[in-house]
Amino acid sequence: MLIAAGSTEAALAFVEIGAVALGLAVLARLAGRLGITAVPLYLIAGLALGEGGAVQLDVSESFISLTAEIGVLLLLFALGLEYSEVELREGLRTGVPPGLVDMVLNALPGVALGLLLGWEPLAAVLLGGVTWISSSGVVSKVLADLGRLGFRETPAVLNLLVIEDLAMAIYLPVVAALIVGGSLATTMTSVGIAVAVVSVILLAALRLGGPFSRGLAGGSDESFLLAVFGIILLVAGVAQRLDVSGAIGAFLVGLALSGEAERRSVRLISPLRDLFAATFFLFFSFQIDPADLFDTAVPALGLALVTTCTKIVTGWFAAARVGAGPRGRVRAGTALVARGEFSIVIAALGAGLVDGSRLGALAAGYVLLTAIIGPLAARFADRIPVPARLARERAAA
Amino acid sequence: MRETKLPGVGVRHDFTTGDGQDVGVLVHRDGRREILIYDAADPDVCSSLVSLSAPDTRTLSELLGASQVTEAVATVQQEIEGLAIEWFPIGSGSPADGYSIGDGAYRTKTGASIVAVIRGDQSVPAPGPEFTLVADDVIVAVGTTDGLATMRDLLHS
Numbered sequence: 001m002l003i004a005a006g007s008t009e010a011a012l013a014f015v016e017i018g019a020v021a022l023g024l025a026v027l028a029r030l031a032g033r034l035g036i037t038a039v040p041l042y043l044i045a046g047l048a049l050g051e052g053g054a055v056q057l058d059v060s061e062s063f064i065s066l067t068a069e070i071g072v073l074l075l076l077f078a079l080g081l082e083y084s085e086v087e088l089r090e091g092l093r094t095g096v097p098p099g100l101v102d103m104v105l106n107a108l109p110g111v112a113l114g115l116l117l118g119w120e121p122l123a124a125v126l127l128g129g130v131t132w133i134s135s136s137g138v139v140s141k142v143l144a145d146l147g148r149l150g151f152r153e154t155p156a157v158l159n160l161l162v163i164e165d166l167a168m169a170i171y172l173p174v175v176a177a178l179i180v181g182g183s184l185a186t187t188m189t190s191v192g193i194a195v196a197v198v199s200v201i202l203l204a205a206l207r208l209g210g211p212f213s214r215g216l217a218g219g220s221d222e223s224f225l226l227a228v229f230g231i232i233l234l235v236a237g238v239a240q241r242l243d244v245s246g247a248i249g250a251f252l253v254g255l256a257l258s259g260e261a262e263r264r265s266v267r268l269i270s271p272l273r274d275l276f277a278a279t280f281f282l283f284f285s286f287q288i289d290p291a292d293l294f295d296t297a298v299p300a301l302g303l304a305l306v307t308t309c310t311k312i313v314t315g316w317f318a319a320a321r322v323g324a325g326p327r328g329r330v331r332a333g334t335a336l337v338a339r340g341e342f343s344i345v346i347a348a349l350g351a352g353l354v355d356g357s358r359l360g361a362l363a364a365g366y367v368l369l370t371a372i373i374g375p376l377a378a379r380f381a382d383r384i385p386v387p388a389r390l391a392r393e394r395a396a397a
Numbered sequence: 398m399r400e401t402k403l404p405g406v407g408v409r410h411d412f413t414t415g416d417g418q419d420v421g422v423l424v425h426r427d428g429r430r431e432i433l434i435y436d437a438a439d440p441d442v443c444s445s446l447v448s449l450s451a452p453d454t455r456t457l458s459e460l461l462g463a464s465q466v467t468e469a470v471a472t473v474q475q476e477i478e479g480l481a482i483e484w485f486p487i488g489s490g491s492p493a494d495g496y497s498i499g500d501g502a503y504r505t506k507t508g509a510s511i512v513a514v515i516r517g518d519q520s521v522p523a524p525g526p527e528f529t530l531v532a533d534d535v536i537v538a539v540g541t542t543d544g545l546a547t548m549r550d551l552l553h554s
Contacts, residue, residue: 087405147445149406149423150409150421152440153441155404158405212455214407316446327441
């Protein structure tokens with residue numbers, strides 16, 4: 001159909017998609033210049049193009065919605081790839097206390113605000129997820145750009161990201177099951193099934209990830225790419241069928257890959273991920289009503305400020321555990337401020353809820369703010385005054 | 398030497414020099430390495446001295462390693478009295494060029510033993526009599542000072 005000569009519909013779709021892709025390319029370059037992630041700019045672009053926006057896309061919307069779905073899968077797959085199973089096991093061994101502090105300090109403000117706004121509890125729990133998870137992409141990029149990878153507090157920051165990744169492996173399927181809902185009994189069963197399925201896959205990934213990766217690693221780039229892409233979609237499809245959320249399936253596939261297969265996936269899937277994920281962020285904000293964004297601006301700003309402070313406290317606590325001084329602890333905290341791709345994925349899960357549209361708008365505004373505040377705070381972390389009482393702590397210890 | 402894992406980035410090794418300076422090497426997952434120097438005033442902070450690709454790393458370690466081998470040899474010489482170690486480069490005009498170690502009958506003639514041959518960036522420890530020497534090889538031989546002097550004559554004359 002699409003290749004038939006003179007198909008005006010296809011021609012129009014090509015022009016639309018091409019123009020959108022070029023626009024995103026300009027935004028990605030601009031973000032690179034500014035030293036921030038492109039995610040907030042994609043969200044703004046989506047607002048301009050979506051419902052009530054300046055320009056309407058019609059023909060290509062169904063295409064973009066499917067690529068957006070694939071984008072989430074590849075995004076989560078890449079997030080799962082980021083850490084090897086050895087790093088995950090190491091993270092679990094040492095990182096649980098800071099991980100708990102992270103969850104309590106950063107998820108609670110989101111949940112509290114959601115309840116305060118009179119949202120249904122589930123939407124509030126999702127907002128807690130939005131404020132909880134730092135953007136591992138932004139954090140590691142900021143640390144590398146500022147030349148802080150060798151700093152003493154950096155392992156604490158990175159380990160926290162590992163723990164957040166693992167926490168998501170439980171959080172996402174549980175809330176996905178809760179969203180599907182039903183009576184109390186069926187909800188409990190589906191949550192139980194979700195946790196059981198994820199635990200089994202996670203254990204298998206940690207135990208059998210090696211042989212699985214080695215079996216996959218052979219062959220040409222072409223066959224490898226197709227195999228990995230196929231496995232991601234298959235596992236995601238099966239997970240979705242079991243009400244566990246396809247994204248989590250893709251995430252677990254990423255966790256399971258290690259060694260040679262992991263390196264090749266990073267090289268081969270990353271370009272695909274960038275392409276599809278950009279459409280995901282775009283599509284996410286297509287559905288946001290600019291009026292909602294305006295209404296939620298004040299809560300988003302307040303939430304961003306509060307959770308900036310709570311992330312700094314989290315970083316302070318985590319870095320203190322590895323023996324970093326007060327300055328290093330502040331640096332660790334500011335590095336963690338930026339939220340990003342995970343927050344949007346979480347908000348997207350709740351799109352079908354009664355308060356889903358406001359949740360989406362608030363999350364978009366919130367990610368926009370923290371993605372700008374985060375890298376700036378990290379850059380000027382050394383100028384943030386540390387209370388004298390706390391600064392002396394090191395000498396005492 | 399201390400090792401710290403950096404999830405998603407790589408591994409950091411660091412140690413304190415005799416002068417009390419903390420030095421680290423950050424090995425990225427892609428094989429790139431950075432040499433880090435820690436700030437004396439704030440030991441949490443470091444600056445990256447230089448970033449090296451995999452081939453750069455080999456070059457640098459060769460530069461650092463070469464002096465290490467010389468040092469080790471000097472130590473051995475001091476430990477065993479009367480025994481000397483010498484390195485003989487084989488020139489293109491050397492009578493040894495193209496002949497095996499057995500052909501040269503070096504041990505019979507000098508009493509000194511060839512313990513290793515360095516060829517390019519590889520070293521062959523304990524080469525047998527069938528090992529053929531070629532120009533640009535470097536021979537590492539152990540023997541008495543007289544024996545080594547005789548070997549030098551055999552190889553260079």
